[in-house]
Amino acid sequence: MFLRRRLLSTAAAAASARGPPPIRVSLTESAGRGVFATRPVSSGELLHSAQPLVSHPSHSLLHEVCYNCLRRKPGEGRASSGGYYFCSDTCSDHAKGFHDIDKDVDWSLFDYHCSSRGLKYPYMAKRLACMVISGSANADCLNILQPARLHQGTLIEMKEEFELLESTLRKAGFQEEATAFLTIDWYINVLARIRINAFRIELVASSYEDLLSSAAASVSCDSSVGNAVYMLPSFYNHDCAVIQLIG
Numbered sequence: 001m002f003l004r005r006r007l008l009s010t011a012a013a014a015a016s017a018r019g020p021p022p023i024r025v026s027l028t029e030s031a032g033r034g035v036f037a038t039r040p041v042s043s044g045e046l047l048h049s050a051q052p053l054v055s056h057p058s059h060s061l062l063h064e065v066c067y068n069c070l071r072r073k074p075g076e077g078r079a080s081s082g083g084y085y086f087c088s089d090t091c092s093d094h095a096k097g098f099h100d101i102d103k104d105v106d107w108s109l110f111d112y113h114c115s116s117r118g119l120k121y122p123y124m125a126k127r128l129a130c131m132v133i134s135g136s137a138n139a140d141c142l143n144i145l146q147p148a149r150l151h152q153g154t155l156i157e158m159k160e161e162f163e164l165l166e167s168t169l170r171k172a173g174f175q176e177e178a179t180a181f182l183t184i185d186w187y188i189n190v191l192a193r194i195r196i197n198a199f200r201i202e203l204v205a206s207s208y209e210d211l212l213s214s215a216a217a218s219v220s221c222d223s224s225v226g227n228a229v230y231m232l233p234s235f236y237n238h239d240c241a242v243i244q245l246i247g
Contacts, residue, residue, distance in 0.1 A: 022047050025236055035236050048233065053141055054131065054194075055201070055228035056123040059115050068095040070201050070226040097136035098127055105130075105172040110164045120227055121194045122161045128190060129165065132181055133174060139181035145234050147192035155188065162187040197234040198227045 020038050022045065028034040041047065057065045064073050067084035068091035084099070086092040107126070114122050131137035150158075162184050169179055202224055 033236060050230045050232055052228035052230050054124050054128045054137070055226055056120075056127050057226040058120070058224055059111070059123065061225055065225045066091050067099065068092070070228070072225060097134035098130040101130040101134050102127070105168060107168060110168050113161070113164055119161070121191055121198065122165070124194050124198065124227060124229070125161075125187060125190050126165055129169065129179075129182060133169075133178050139186060142190055142193045142197075142229065144231075145193045145197045145229070147189065148196035150188070150192055150195075158188055158191055159184060161191075194229055197229050199230065199233065200224045201226045201228055 022038060022041055023035050024038050025033055026036050055068075055070060057067060057070055063083060063085060065071060065085070066073070066087040068086060071087045071091075073085050073087070084103075086095065110122075110126065114120075128137060128142070132139045165187065166179075166182055169182065
């Protein structure tokens with residue numbers, strides 16, 4: 001008991017020494033929620049760190065970024081038997097559940113459908129389905145997030161995507177109980193949350209040359225390495241594509 005009290009006291013003292021969090025979420029006057037600085041913020045200071053609930057690389061960069069964390073491939077990396085790159089053993093181990101499912105499925109029809117139409121979010125739903133089948137995620141793990149309002153045309157497109165996803169997994173021979181969660185309602189609910197909460201992941205430039213390359217890539221719409229959904233950052237702002245940082 002004494003040791004527990006001492007540890008709690010030490011943790012409280014450390015938290016007090018660090019001071020309040022550097023940011024807070026509050027309402028702006030005209031743009032919904034925003035992220036406000038609670039104190040002066042130094043250049044390069046880390047304000048918040050979070051692990052994604054689900055992520056997926058851009059289709060054009062599948063073999064150029066880490067299949068788990070989306071870090072760009074610097075040179076030598078750990079390629080899986082399916083040809084995907086993992087930047088570390090940690091990422092490889094973290095992805096093992098969904099990747100073991102993913103690599104044994106023929107995704108050619110699903111990939112063609114998405115790539116030919118420039119779709120990115122169905123890939124994230126596909127990954128989440130693999131995570132649920134492997135037991136590394138719950139089917140309702142995104143339910144806490146705000147869903148987008150979907151138009152009838154979007155719902156029709158989603159139904160076509162779902163039918164492709166379902167038939168692809170069925171042909172792979174998964175037992176019915178493993179895919180019992182996979183219904184049209186599940187797919188629509190997942191996409192409705194991914195569409196409004198997903199972040200486009202871009203890399204921070206580390207040099208002037210990288211900055212120029214990043215700017216050129218932005219102009220050509222090729223600066224994104226993938227997309228990811230996070231828990232807490234998704235609560236910063238539900239209704240605007242840009243999160244405001246106000247000092």
